[in-house]
Amino acid sequence: MDMKFARLGAIGQEKPVVIAQDANGPEKYFSLGPLTKDIDGGFLATDGIVRTREALIRGELPEIQPGELRIGSPVARPGSVVCIGLNYAAHAAESGATPPETPVVFLKPSNTVSGPFDATPIPPSSEKYDWEVELGIVIGREASYLSSTDEAAGCIAGYVVGNDLSERNYQMPGAAGQWTKGKSLPQSTPLGPWLVPADQLDAGSLGLRTWVNGEVRQSSDTSDMVFDIYTIVHHLSQYMLLEPGDVILTGTPEGVAMSGRFPYIQPGDVVELEVDGLGRQRQEYYRAQVAALAATGSADRT
Known part of the structure; x- marks a missing residue:
């Protein structure tokens, strides 16, 4: 079943x-x-x-009977959202980097998680908002200082589709690079629609695709990862405690707007993403507005 x-x-x-x-x-x-x-x-x-x-x-x-109920993230707010960067050689190349020798790791706030079909805001001052389809790993048991990749496999509960939305101007404002700024925006981590148990598919060979307004942008396969899923979990466990319910986004393939081949997301755009066996997301984008200041005392806030 x-x-x-x-x-x-x-x-x-x-x-x-x-x-x-x-x-x-x-x-x-x-x-x-x-x-x-x-x-x-x-x-x-x-x-x-x-x-x-x-x-x-x-x-x-x-x-x-589900009726017309909204579909939320298939995992309640994770304790951690851990991300792997430059994990597809072709994406590293289009980013102007060489494939890493060890996994590149960064974190996203868990309050960025949203539903797979929720209308999604573009930040008010954003000029370079970008899509990233990714295979997401959901941790099922505590992982710390794992001894092998086999042990890592036993810590995976299942998989989800993830979109690691990124504002490139915030992410890379010069040599220092501020990945946290570019990766922490509200609703910038749509997950779902489903969590599929790990024993139901081979996550090492799944197609990933992105469409923007119906045109293909990304089309690749998880077999092209620099570091496979078990290596990722084992590696992370040497540096942090992974807890049940945590989500690991395993990197995106080539075909993002940062490549220079495509325009960045604009208000009114529709972005669809899918991973074989894990379903498809669809987000319509709109420009978020700067929050109105409160009438009393707001002008003195810093």
């Missing part, structure tokens, strides 16, 4: 569901309410995926 995990509902009110499909049968939606309040680290750390499969077999989960 194949399963996909999702969170449905308005922002802040998402409910956990599992989408299950028997061989040649239709997809059906089931509430995870009897098992958990959310798809988070606690659920994953207590063998939530295994317990879900067992509950489905026993018929213990109520079937639901």
Whole structure:
């Protein structure tokens, strides 16, 4: 039985569901309410995926009709969003860099996570807002000082589609480079639509694609990664504690606007991204407005 995990509902009110499909049968939606309040680290750390499969077999989960409910990030707000840079040789080349000898690591704030179909703001002063389709790893058990890549494989709960939206002017204002500034903007990490368990696909050979207004921008395969997923998890565990529910974005292939071959995202643009077996995202972009200052005392704020 194949399963996909999702969170449905308005922002802040998402409910956990599992989408299950028997061989040649239709997809059906089931509430995870009897098992958990959310798809988070606690659920994953207590063998939530295994317990879900067992509950489905026993018929213990109520079937639901999703209707027109919003699809949120399939993982509740992670403790950490860890990112790998320049992990495809062709993308490194279009960025003016050579492929790294060890993984390039940076962090995104977890409050950047948003739903895969949410309308997405372009920062008010942004001129170079860029897309990045990525395979996302969801951690299922604590990982610290792992001894091998085999051990790393056992710490992966599943995979998601991620978009690491990046403002290039903020990211690279000269030699110093401020990746944190360019990667921390509100709603700059759409995830989903689903979390697919790790044992249901071969994440080492998945196609990744991006379209902007219907035109292909990125088309590659995870087999082209410089560092594979198990190497990434093992490497990160030597430098940080990975906890259940954390998300690792594994890098983007060539075809971003920073290459100079395409215009950056503009208001009204539609960006679609997909990874084989993990579903497709779609975001419509609009220009965020500078927040109005409060009427009292706001002029003195610094």
